[in-house]
Amino acid sequence: MNALPTAQPSTAQSVWLVAEREIGSKLRSKAFIISFAILFVGALALVLWGGFTAQDSSGTPVAVTSDARQYVQDVPGLEVTEAPSDTDARDLVAAGEVDAAIVADAASPTGFTVVAETSAPTNLLLSLSQLPSVEILDPETGPGALGYLAALGFGIVFLMAASLFGGTIAQSVVEEKQTRVVELLISAIPVRSLLAGKVIGNTILAMGEILILVAIAVIGLTVTGQSAVLQGLGAPIAWFAVFFLFGFVLLATLFAAAASMVSRQEDIGSTTTPLTMLVMAPYFLVIFFWENPVVLAVMSYVPFSAPVGMPVRMFLGEAQWWEPLLSLVILIATCVAAIVVAAKIYENSLLRMGARVKLSEALSR
Numbered sequence: 001m002n003a004l005p006t007a008q009p010s011t012a013q014s015v016w017l018v019a020e021r022e023i024g025s026k027l028r029s030k031a032f033i034i035s036f037a038i039l040f041v042g043a044l045a046l047v048l049w050g051g052f053t054a055q056d057s058s059g060t061p062v063a064v065t066s067d068a069r070q071y072v073q074d075v076p077g078l079e080v081t082e083a084p085s086d087t088d089a090r091d092l093v094a095a096g097e098v099d100a101a102i103v104a105d106a107a108s109p110t111g112f113t114v115v116a117e118t119s120a121p122t123n124l125l126l127s128l129s130q131l132p133s134v135e136i137l138d139p140e141t142g143p144g145a146l147g148y149l150a151a152l153g154f155g156i157v158f159l160m161a162a163s164l165f166g167g168t169i170a171q172s173v174v175e176e177k178q179t180r181v182v183e184l185l186i187s188a189i190p191v192r193s194l195l196a197g198k199v200i201g202n203t204i205l206a207m208g209e210i211l212i213l214v215a216i217a218v219i220g221l222t223v224t225g226q227s228a229v230l231q232g233l234g235a236p237i238a239w240f241a242v243f244f245l246f247g248f249v250l251l252a253t254l255f256a257a258a259a260s261m262v263s264r265q266e267d268i269g270s271t272t273t274p275l276t277m278l279v280m281a282p283y284f285l286v287i288f289f290w291e292n293p294v295v296l297a298v299m300s301y302v303p304f305s306a307p308v309g310m311p312v313r314m315f316l317g318e319a320q321w322w323e324p325l326l327s328l329v330i331l332i333a334t335c336v337a338a339i340v341v342a343a344k345i346y347e348n349s350l351l352r353m354g355a356r357v358k359l360s361e362a363l364s365r
Contacts, residue, residue, distance in 0.1 A: 014189040018197020019204065026168065026205055036209065039160060043213050046153075047220030060124050063089040063101040071112045072102055078124070093117055100124055150233065150315045151290035154240055154308050155283040161209055161244070162251050162279045165202045169252055170259035170272050172198065173350075177263050182350060191347045199252045206248050210241055236311040239324050243307035243331065250303060250335040251279065257342035260349040261357040270356060282308040293318055300327050303334040 009017065026032045061079040064072055065086055072078055081098055083089035089101035099121050105113040114120050176182040185194055214237055221230040258271040282305035289295035290312060299309025300319065306327050313319040345362040 009189070011190070011193055014193035015197045015200060018185075018189065018194055019201035022172070022198055022201030023205060025172075026202075032168070035164065039209070040212060040216060044216050044220060047217050048224060060100070060121050061098040062124065063092040063098045065089055065101075065103050067104040068102045068112045071110070090115055147312075147316050148290060150236070151286045151308075151312045154236075154311050155286040157210070157213060157240075158244065158247075158308050159279060159283040161206050162248060163276065165206045165248070166251050166255040166272075166275065166279060169198055169202050169255045170268050171265065173256050173259035174262060174265055174268055177260070177350065177353065178265065186350070191350055192343050194350075195253070195256055195343060195346045198256055199249060202252055203245070203248055206252075207241070207245060210244055214241065233315065236315040239314060240307060240311040243310060243328065246328070246331050246335050247303070247307040250331070250338050251275065253335075253339050253342040257345040257349075257362075260346045261359070261362060263353045263356075267356060278304045281305060285309075286312055301330060303331045306331050 060077060061081065062072070063081045063083040065083050069080070069082075072080065081092065083092060083101065086103045089103055092098045093101045093115055094117065096117070099116070101115040102112055103115060104111065114124065176185065182194075189197075217233070217237070218230060221233075254275055255272060258275055259268055261271050262268060282299065285295060285299055285305060286308050293313075296309050296313050296316075296318065299305040300313050300323065302309070310319065310324055310327050314324065341363070345359070349357040349362045
């Protein structure tokens with residue numbers, strides 16, 4: 001009796017088989033597990049340290065005039081100094097004796113204004129039941145330390161996750177070429193399904209990492225009593241996850257395509273170095289220019305840096321409600337275009353062994 005022919009898997013099945021293979025191989029890798037553990041322990045330690053540091057038992061020193069005392073009567077964590085007048089309260093701020101002053105202001109929607117020297121204490125603003133008007137005596141200095149920590153956090157997470165998984169995708173592609181396993185794979189699975197599976201598998205792992213980091217941040221801030229800070233970070237973190245998803249797909253596809261152009265592990269850098277620089281650029285830009293609204297605005301619309309630039313701008317209150325939506329549309333459009341180009345490069349280069357495939361050749365066939 002003749003054996004029945006084995007049915008070829010569908011495109012969706014092929015993609016998922018490759019994705020499962022990618023996920024399984026990473027989860028069985030000791031180096032991968034160790035790097036995950038180090039990242040998570042470091043993130044938890046940072047969140048707990050920042051939370052406990054922010055809990056100052058002495059409270060935030062503020063000057064309050066008699067007609068504004070009612071607004072801070074039930075606000076915890078304050079060291080209140082009575083000021084005879086608005087002028088005296090401002091003088092205490094200018095002299096550095098208090099961090100801020102709260103004065104009555106009939107023109108303010110809340111009935112009072114917070115006066116600060118260079119930046120209003122974030123903990124004070126988050127503790128107040130209503131967002132008050134803020135008056136800065138010396139407005140030349142940019143946002144405070146909390147803004148820098150937020151920029152640092154978004155930049156580090158994006159850099160580490162994108163570089164870690166981008167590098168593993170590139171190494172996986174070249175290893176399969178070097179051992180000729182790829183020839184067996186594409187005999188059963190279409191080339192584009194192989195590419196899609198690799199990207200989807202690593203995207204699942206990367207998003208899992210991001211979600212775990214978000215959970216660590218939420219738990220850490222809640223345990224340390226920083227729920228007000230967590231509330232301010234909620235929307236930027238959610239948008240960061242959305243931007244990271246599409247930004248990672250964009251980078252992962254390009255890393256796979258770049259790696260397919262070489263046949264040896266030692267040659268990976270020759271094609272992936274430009275992509276590594278694109279991954280590193282948002283981190284250094286946000287670290288050095290987090291106080292520069294122009295640079296952050298440009299970053300928030302450039303697809304490779306939008307996952308970092310836009311959440312930072314949202315946290316600092318510099319982005320309008322429609323800007324994340326517009327930036328996301330640009331990122332998705334770029335992602336689709338990159339997938340089309342990368343798929344062609346991958347398909348034309350995957351079976352070519354020996355010398356590095358030139359980009360013009362990979363695109364021309």
